[in-house]
Amino acid sequence: MATPAPITSQFWNESTGHCDCCGRTSKTIWGDLSDQSGSLAVYFVQWTVSAPEHDPIIDLIIGPWGEGSEPAARVLVSLAYRPSTRGGSFMVVDAVGRRADDRKICGRALSRHEVINTLLAEQAFSLVDALWLTEPRIAEVRDLNRVSCRRSIDGLSSARSGSCKQRTREQDFSQD
Ligand SMILES: [Zn+2]
Numbered sequence: 001m002a003t004p005a006p007i008t009s010q011f012w013n014e015s016t017g018h019c020d021c022c023g024r025t026s027k028t029i030w031g032d033l034s035d036q037s038g039s040l041a042v043y044f045v046q047w048t049v050s051a052p053e054h055d056p057i058i059d060l061i062i063g064p065w066g067e068g069s070e071p072a073a074r075v076l077v078s079l080a081y082r083p084s085t086r087g088g089s090f091m092v093v094d095a096v097g098r099r100a101d102d103r104k105i106c107g108r109a110l111s112r113h114e115v116i117n118t119l120l121a122e123q124a125f126s127l128v129d130a131l132w133l134t135e136p137r138i139a140e141v142r143d144l145n146r147v148s149c150r151r152s153i154d155g156l157s158s159a160r161s162g163s164c165k166q167r168t169r170e171q172d173f174s175q176d
Pocket residue numbers: 019020021022023024048054
């Protein structure tokens with residue numbers, strides 16, 4: 001099997017704001033992920049600074065981004081990163097209602113069950129791997145592992161009690 005072409009991230013910009021639930025500083029970075037064939041996805045990573053109990057969210061808008069490409073040809077897939085002192089983990093979450101769930105950006109935001117166990121999930125995880133390897137600003141997200149408080153990384157139940165954002169997503173799940 002041929003080695004897949006490396007995917008690299010290109011940083012575009014960043015912004016800071018405040019977490020909706022606790023008012024602490026939140027940060028968003030965005031850019032694109034591409035290989036030799038061109039852009040594969042645009043990423044947004046949003047996290048609350050020094051708050052490992054809030055899962056950072058990675059929004060990936062996957063599809064064509066070249067000249068003349070249509071937003072309708074792209075989909076939004078969101079992943080949560082759960083910091084842990086044992087090393088963080090990723091899981092696909094509901095993308096519906098995320099900020100990038102916008103028809104000027106993508107044709108559709110996908111819910112978790114539309115993504116898990118599909119080729120698109122594999123693609124999303126390889127994009128996120130590349131992001132973690134090639135985006136230097138991710139170091140700040142990775143550092144959340146070190147300040148991570150003692151919380152179980154097993155299952156969603158622990159996350160439900162740990163984060164009000166997570167509760168919002170759970171409500172989203174029950175609507176579909
Ligand atoms: Zn908060």
